Amino acid sequence: MNPSTAFATVVVDELIRCGVREVVLAPGSRSAPLAMALAAADREGRLRLHVRVDERTAGFLAIGLIRGTGLPVPVVTTSGTAVVNLHPAVLEASHSGLPLLVLSADRPPELRGSGANQTTDQLKVFGGAVRLFHEMGVPRQEVGQVAYWRSQVARAVAAAVGVRSNDPGPVQLNCSFTEPLVPTDGPDWPEPLDGRTSGPWTSVRAAGGQPSSLSPGPKTVVVAGDGASQAARLAAEAGNWPLFAEPSSRARIGPSVIPSYRLLLGASKLADEIERVVVFGHPTLSRPITKLLGRPDVEVVVVAPTGSWPDAVRRAATVVTGLEVTGADSTDWLARWQHADQLARPAIDKLLAGELTGPGIAAIVGEAVGADGMLVVASSNPVRDLDLAPVVPIRTVANRGLAGIDGTISTAVGAALANAGATYALIGDLAFLHDFTGLVIGPAEARPDLRIVVVNDNGGGIFSTLEQAGTTDFERVFGTPHGTDFAALAAATGTPYTLVTTADELRTALVRTVAGVDLVEVRLPRPTSLHQELQAAVNAAL
Incomplete structure (x- = not known):
C-alpha cells in the first residue's frame, strides 16, 4: 500500500470511529485517495457518501446534514480554488457553531510558489473562522505515522464538536498527497494500520464534566509535568502509585515521589513493567519520559481540565477533565520503585559531592x-x-x-x-x-x-x-x-x-x-x- 492510500484509509477509518456517519465529496484529482477510501466505506455500509460537483453546494449540503443529525460532517475537496469555494459554508458553520470538518487535499508543500498546477497557499485559508487548523504533512511510509494520523483526526473532531471548549465550529485538516494517488502494489507497511480495538484513537471527555473513575488496575505511574498541581500528587497517593514529577509541576512532594525517576527509567527493569501512565500538566523535560509515553504497550491517560491536551507522541487513549481514584494498589509496586530510588540516591549523591556540577x-x-x-x-x-x-x-x-x-x-x-x-x-x-x-x-x-x-x-x-x-x-x-x-x-x-x-x-x-x-x-x-x-x-x- 502506498503512503497516500494508507493515509486516506486510516483517516476515513478514524473519522468513522469518532462518530462520523455522513460525508460530502466534491470530486477532483488530488483528493483521489480520500474519494476511494470514502467510496469503499460507503459500500461497506460504514458511512453514507454524498457526491456533488460544486464545492459551494457541497459545503452547504454538509451544513444541512449537520443541522439534521447534530453530528460532525466532513466535506472533502481537491486543491486550489476548490478549497476557497467552501468559505461561505465555513463562515456559516463558524457563526452557527456547527461541526463542519474541511478535509482539503493539497499538493506537497515544496510545490508552493513554484507555479505548479492547482497549487496555492491553503494554510489557514479560512482565517479565524476555524476552531482548529492543522497541516497533516506528506504521508510517509514509516513507523509512527498511524498514531499521528489517528490522533490528529480525533483531536480535530473534538475541536469541531467543542467537547473541550464548549465552542463548536468548523475545523480544517489540510492533507498533502503525493503520487501515486490510487492503490498500487508495494512493500509491506512497517506498522499495523489498525486503530484501537474499540472507539476512537483518543477518547475525549467533555470539559466541566464529572471526574472520571480510575481503578488501581494495571501497574500505573503518574507523570506530573509543568503546572500539574497537587492533583497529581493526590492521585498518586490515592492509587499508591509512583509519582514522576518535574520541578515546575508543583507536585514534587509526598511519599509517592521518586526523585531519581529519570535515571531509573533508563536503568531499572521496573520500567519495562509499566502498563499505564496517568499524565498531569505538560511534561517536557526528559527523553525517558517521552519514550515511556510513546510505548505501544502502555495505556496513556491524560488529565486536562480544559482546552487542549498534551500528547506529543500521539499515544493518549483517554483525555479526562478530572480523576477519581477508586482504590489503592495493594501490591508492592510503589515500594519497589521507592527501594530502587533509595539504592540509586547514594550513587547520584557521590558523583555530585565532588567538584561543582x-x-x-x-x-x-x-x-x-x-x-x-x-x-x-x-x-x-x-x-x-x-x-x-x-x-x-x-x-x-x-x-x-x-x-x-x-x-x-x-x-x-x-x-x-x-x-x-x-x-x-x-x-x-x-x-x-x-x-x-x-x-x-x-x-x-x-x-x-x-x-x-x-x-x-x-x-x-x-x-x-x-x-x-x-x-x-x-x-x-x-x-x-x-x-x-x-x-x-x-x-x-x-x-x-x-x-x-x-x-x-x-x-x-x-x-x-x-x-x-x-x-x-x-x-x-x-x-x-x-x-x-x-x-x-x-x-x-x-
Whole structure:
C-alpha cells in the first residue's frame, strides 16, 4: 500500500470511529485517495457518501446534514480554488457553531510558489473562522505515522464538536498527497494500520464534566509535568502509585515521589513493567519520559481540565477533565520503585559531592530556597539539573510552554515582585545574556527581592550532552563561547555580585538575606560525560 492510500484509509477509518456517519465529496484529482477510501466505506455500509460537483453546494449540503443529525460532517475537496469555494459554508458553520470538518487535499508543500498546477497557499485559508487548523504533512511510509494520523483526526473532531471548549465550529485538516494517488502494489507497511480495538484513537471527555473513575488496575505511574498541581500528587497517593514529577509541576512532594525517576527509567527493569501512565500538566523535560509515553504497550491517560491536551507522541487513549481514584494498589509496586530510588540516591549523591556540577549547584540552590521561598528556573540545563536534585522547592516556576530561554530574568523579576518572600533564580549563562536588560530597572520602579544564581559554562553547555557534541564546527555553531565578564555586567547595572568556586562558598553566598537584586556567578567547565556517568552509577547500584 502506498503512503497516500494508507493515509486516506486510516483517516476515513478514524473519522468513522469518532462518530462520523455522513460525508460530502466534491470530486477532483488530488483528493483521489480520500474519494476511494470514502467510496469503499460507503459500500461497506460504514458511512453514507454524498457526491456533488460544486464545492459551494457541497459545503452547504454538509451544513444541512449537520443541522439534521447534530453530528460532525466532513466535506472533502481537491486543491486550489476548490478549497476557497467552501468559505461561505465555513463562515456559516463558524457563526452557527456547527461541526463542519474541511478535509482539503493539497499538493506537497515544496510545490508552493513554484507555479505548479492547482497549487496555492491553503494554510489557514479560512482565517479565524476555524476552531482548529492543522497541516497533516506528506504521508510517509514509516513507523509512527498511524498514531499521528489517528490522533490528529480525533483531536480535530473534538475541536469541531467543542467537547473541550464548549465552542463548536468548523475545523480544517489540510492533507498533502503525493503520487501515486490510487492503490498500487508495494512493500509491506512497517506498522499495523489498525486503530484501537474499540472507539476512537483518543477518547475525549467533555470539559466541566464529572471526574472520571480510575481503578488501581494495571501497574500505573503518574507523570506530573509543568503546572500539574497537587492533583497529581493526590492521585498518586490515592492509587499508591509512583509519582514522576518535574520541578515546575508543583507536585514534587509526598511519599509517592521518586526523585531519581529519570535515571531509573533508563536503568531499572521496573520500567519495562509499566502498563499505564496517568499524565498531569505538560511534561517536557526528559527523553525517558517521552519514550515511556510513546510505548505501544502502555495505556496513556491524560488529565486536562480544559482546552487542549498534551500528547506529543500521539499515544493518549483517554483525555479526562478530572480523576477519581477508586482504590489503592495493594501490591508492592510503589515500594519497589521507592527501594530502587533509595539504592540509586547514594550513587547520584557521590558523583555530585565532588567538584561543582550543574546538578550539584541545583541541589544546593533548592536547599537554600526551602519550603517558604520561590525558585524561578531557566530552560536548557538548569531545569534538567534541578530535576536530579533530591529536594525541589514546591514553588518552582519555569517557562515550559515553549521551553525557551527568552525573558528568564524578567520572568524572575515579575515573580519576585508578586512574591511576599525571597525569590531565587537559577539560570544559565546564555539565558542570562539573552535577557540581561531585565536587570535595568528605573529608579522610580519597585525593586524585587531576588537572588540570581547564574551557572556559567561559557556557552551552550546543553549541546555537549546531545547529538551535536563532537560534530564539525561544534564550538562555533553550538558551543558559542562568549567570554563575557559577568562582574562588569553586574557593575553596569549596580547589581551586587559574588563569584563562587566551591560548594561551601555557594552555600555561604546563598545563606545571606535576600534584599534587593543580587547576582551569584558559578563558573563551570562544559558538561561532557556527567549524565552518562550518573546513568552508569545508577545502573551499577541497581
